[in-house]
Amino acid sequence: MTVFTPVTRLPLVTTDLAALLRQVARQDVDAFTSFYDQTRARVFGLVTRVLRDPGYSEETTQDVYLQVWRSADSYNPTAGSPLAWLLTLAHRRAVDRVRSEQAASARDSRYGAANVDLPSDHVADSVILRDERRQVADCLGSLTDAQREAIQLAYYDGLTYAQVSERLSANLATIKSRMRDAIRGLRKCLGIA
Amino acid sequence: MTEPTDPDLIALATPYALHAVPESELADIDRRVAAAPPDVAQAFDDEVRAVRETMAVVSAATAVEPPDHLRDRLLTEVRGDPVRVLGPRISGRSGGRWRGIALAAAAALVIGLGALGVGLALRPAPSTAEQVFAASDVRTVSAQIPAGGTATVVFSREKNAGVLVMNNVAPPRQGTVYQMWLIGDKGPQSAGTMGAVAPSTTAVLPALGSSKVLAFTVEPPGGSSQPTSAPFAQLSLA
Numbered sequence: 001m002t003v004f005t006p007v008t009r010l011p012l013v014t015t016d017l018a019a020l021l022r023q024v025a026r027q028d029v030d031a032f033t034s035f036y037d038q039t040r041a042r043v044f045g046l047v048t049r050v051l052r053d054p055g056y057s058e059e060t061t062q063d064v065y066l067q068v069w070r071s072a073d074s075y076n077p078t079a080g081s082p083l084a085w086l087l088t089l090a091h092r093r094a095v096d097r098v099r100s101e102q103a104a105s106a107r108d109s110r111y112g113a114a115n116v117d118l119p120s121d122h123v124a125d126s127v128i129l130r131d132e133r134r135q136v137a138d139c140l141g142s143l144t145d146a147q148r149e150a151i152q153l154a155y156y157d158g159l160t161y162a163q164v165s166e167r168l169s170a171n172l173a174t175i176k177s178r179m180r181d182a183i184r185g186l187r188k189c190l191g192i193a
Numbered sequence: 194m195t196e197p198t199d200p201d202l203i204a205l206a207t208p209y210a211l212h213a214v215p216e217s218e219l220a221d222i223d224r225r226v227a228a229a230p231p232d233v234a235q236a237f238d239d240e241v242r243a244v245r246e247t248m249a250v251v252s253a254a255t256a257v258e259p260p261d262h263l264r265d266r267l268l269t270e271v272r273g274d275p276v277r278v279l280g281p282r283i284s285g286r287s288g289g290r291w292r293g294i295a296l297a298a299a300a301a302l303v304i305g306l307g308a309l310g311v312g313l314a315l316r317p318a319p320s321t322a323e324q325v326f327a328a329s330d331v332r333t334v335s336a337q338i339p340a341g342g343t344a345t346v347v348f349s350r351e352k353n354a355g356v357l358v359m360n361n362v363a364p365p366r367q368g369t370v371y372q373m374w375l376i377g378d379k380g381p382q383s384a385g386t387m388g389a390v391a392p393s394t395t396a397v398l399p400a401l402g403s404s405k406v407l408a409f410t411v412e413p414p415g416g417s418s419q420p421t422s423a424p425f426a427q428l429s430l431a
Contacts, residue, residue: 022388026415030385030399032271036264037320042252044259058263062270069271080242084249088210091248095212132253140254154213155248156255161208162215173204180207180240187247 017082018075025073032069039083041129043090049156050094060097064090091155098158139189147182150175199233202226206237210244321397322356325349338362338409338426346407346428348398355398355430357407359387362394365411372412374420375404375430386416405431 017038023031043064048057067089075085140148146168153164165175186192202225208214209222226237325331328349335345342362348355357373365371370388374381375398384398384407398407408424410417 016394019388019394023386026386028385029268029272030397033268034397036267040264041256041258042249044263045255045257046252048257049255058259061259061263062267065267066270080245081249083252084242084245087249087252088245092212099216129253129256132250133256136251136254140251151211154208155211159213160215161213164213176204176208179211179213180204183207183244183247186251187243190247190250192243192247192250 018077021068021072021075021082024069025075027069032065035068036065039086042083042087046087046090047094050091050098050158056097056101057094060093061090064093067093095158102158135190139186142189143182143185147178147185150178151182154179199225199229202229202233203236203240206240207244210241211248321352321354321399322395324352325354325356328352334428334430336426336428344407344409344426344428346398346430348401348430350401353399353401355401355407357396357398359394359396369411369413370416372410372416372420373398374408374410374424375401376406376408377402377404381408381420383416383418386412401430405429 017035020031020035020038024035040061044057044061047060047064048054051057051060064086068086075082079085080088143151149168150164153159153167154161159167161172161175161179165172168175170178202222205214205222209219214222226234229237325347328351330351331347331349333345333347335343337343343360344362345358345360346355347358365388370386372386373384373396375384376382382402382404385396387394387396407428407430408420409426410420410422410424412421
């Protein structure tokens with residue numbers, strides 16, 4: 001094996017999201033494709049849940065993944081999991097979009113709904129995701145109504161904690177502790193270290 | 194979790210992590226965290242991190258498959274994206290040194306195809322791997338890596354693709370990657386690099402072409418356009 005010819009790089013796909021991100025940072029399109037395929041339902045679903053508009057949701061999802069493509073090298077494994085990095089990024093963009101739309105025109109009263117309704121059709125078909133969905137739904141169900149409501153309004157409806165406090169006629173400290181307790185409850189229920 | 198000395202600041206960690214803090218307050222919170230005693234800053238960061246990891250898991254509850262045209266659009270855009278362009282790196286390092294590192298890097302061996310099932314289940318779309326497994330001419334070759342670990346390729350000539358499974362192969366030394374090469378009549382063609390190797394790592398080889406051998410070398414980060422060291426393992430695809 002002594003005579004080698006220059007060649008183009010061919011792709012590699014692994015199921016380790018952190019390894020994929022390192023490859024994406026080197027502009028490996030196939031690693032990016034695999035990363036997209038393994039995470040797209042979570043990202044698109046979250047963005048859609050926040051934006052509730054198919055057109056905006058597609059645009060925002062596309063922007064999220066373009067950001068992944070361009071800034072995969074900014075992912076720091078010591079700061080959290082790849083999935084947390086990705087969904088934080090996706091949620092930030094979705095919330096920013098909601099707030100800019102809100103600024104442009106007051107949104108309708110869809111915000112009133114205080115339950116985390118799960119999409120019943122068109123759901124992701126991964127077996128693992130289905131199992132996880134069931135577990136997460138159970139854990140959401142284990143929260144108090146007040147805790148669930150706080151997460152719903154803040155995380156899925158994009159309200160600030162002050163807006164949540166107004167909406168629920170509860171003081172700021174109460175709202176903040178509901179949010180914290182909701183996360184602690186979920187974390188414990190889901191067994192997240 | 195111990196409750197640290199600045200409860201007001203810590204209480205903001207959850208809304209901060211949920212993006213439920215208005216833009217106008219973000220800079221102030223960041224400044225307070227930066228100025229806080231280390232244990233307070235640590236408690237704040239821990240809470241933010243815990244919220245984000247939790248909501249990442251919770252995202253299963255809202256998962257919805259995006260339309261296929263989004264994937265097409267995105268991949269078209271990414272392929273033509275001019276923002277970052279990194280060229281392949283070519284290195285003149287001596288083969289002996291890299292081979293030594295490769296041999297030192299590999300560890301214990303045991304093969305288990307169980308991991309492959311997990312890898313496939315994680316992929317929501319019908320994948321190259323699934324096509325390979327469904328192919329009528331599917332074949333498996335396996336080799337032990339001299340210093341430990343196993344590499345297995347399941348492949349189909351009909352599908353022109355294969356799936357590589359690495360088991361218990363130690364990760365490459367810091368600052369190096371493993372690179373895979375499909376070797377045919379025209380010499381070695383890169384089949385991608387592996388920066389980190391989990392106890393079980395799978396990789397798709399989407400275009401076998403006329404290759405007869407899959408070989409592994411140790412290369413500088415980013416990989417090389419041609420091998421810069423002798424292979425430390427080879428699998429015959431003939």
